[in-house]
Amino acid sequence: MINKINTLKVNTKQNKNISSGNYYQLCRYKFNLIERFADWSCIYYTKNIIKNSIIDMIFKTNIISEKEISNVQNAAKENIKNNQKLKSNNLKLIYVNQQNFKNLEPELQNNNVVKLIREGKNAAFFSKYNKILMPEKKLQLSIFHEIGHALNYNYSKLWQNLCKFSNYSSIFMYLIFVEKIFNTSKTQKQSSSKKDALITSIPVIPSIIEEGLASIKGSFEAKKLVNRDLYRKILKNNGLSFSVYLLKYGFTFITLKMFFDLKNLIQKN
Numbered sequence: 001m002i003n004k005i006n007t008l009k010v011n012t013k014q015n016k017n018i019s020s021g022n023y024y025q026l027c028r029y030k031f032n033l034i035e036r037f038a039d040w041s042c043i044y045y046t047k048n049i050i051k052n053s054i055i056d057m058i059f060k061t062n063i064i065s066e067k068e069i070s071n072v073q074n075a076a077k078e079n080i081k082n083n084q085k086l087k088s089n090n091l092k093l094i095y096v097n098q099q100n101f102k103n104l105e106p107e108l109q110n111n112n113v114v115k116l117i118r119e120g121k122n123a124a125f126f127s128k129y130n131k132i133l134m135p136e137k138k139l140q141l142s143i144f145h146e147i148g149h150a151l152n153y154n155y156s157k158l159w160q161n162l163c164k165f166s167n168y169s170s171i172f173m174y175l176i177f178v179e180k181i182f183n184t185s186k187t188q189k190q191s192s193s194k195k196d197a198l199i200t201s202i203p204v205i206p207s208i209i210e211e212g213l214a215s216i217k218g219s220f221e222a223k224k225l226v227n228r229d230l231y232r233k234i235l236k237n238n239g240l241s242f243s244v245y246l247l248k249y250g251f252t253f254i255t256l257k258m259f260f261d262l263k264n265l266i267q268k269n
């Protein structure tokens, strides 16, 4: 009888310990989830603040005199004219304004990037049409980055194919992400979130390399044609533009890693 009472007492104590342990675990789990979402919002705002300040710096670097604008435009035209390959492949450089916008292919007229170019807020190379579209007055230093894209595209089959692939790189990335996030076969042995984030982000890496190469090649061409001061500004512009891509990749990697961390956290509990 005495033994029975003692056993009963011990069991009640154990149960209490277990339930308070479970409660503690649940609280910790909830806290971890809240912490993850707080991290996400911090990351999101930090990314936007850094990105906007770099874009601001790019616009400020591009505030150049009328004379410098005409120098950089002439240098770009000369560079394309003197390049046999670009010339024979009929690369076109168009400074988009309200009038000539209407003469562009309908697909380009409906493209949001082209609309931004017309407003002086972007510059781009369109591989499908082998055309560089530039704003009339703003972002003029970017021309020697876009020429870099045109050189990559017109000189190498690898980058030509990569241009086509890069249109789908985000889709590939999301497909890998969905496959990884819903694959629960590794319940027992959790996979490394860092490794998963790296594998998921692989499809976007080639286009970042291509961006870097375009900046390097464009700057190299500019060096031959413009004065030192203008060349420095082009270098700064191309460096800042590339850092936006690096930043975008860095934050994509962090976000993916956090999703995989969250998946591991949910699986663990």
Ligand SMILES: [Zn+2]
Pocket: 145, 149, 211, 214
């Ligand atoms: Zn680019």
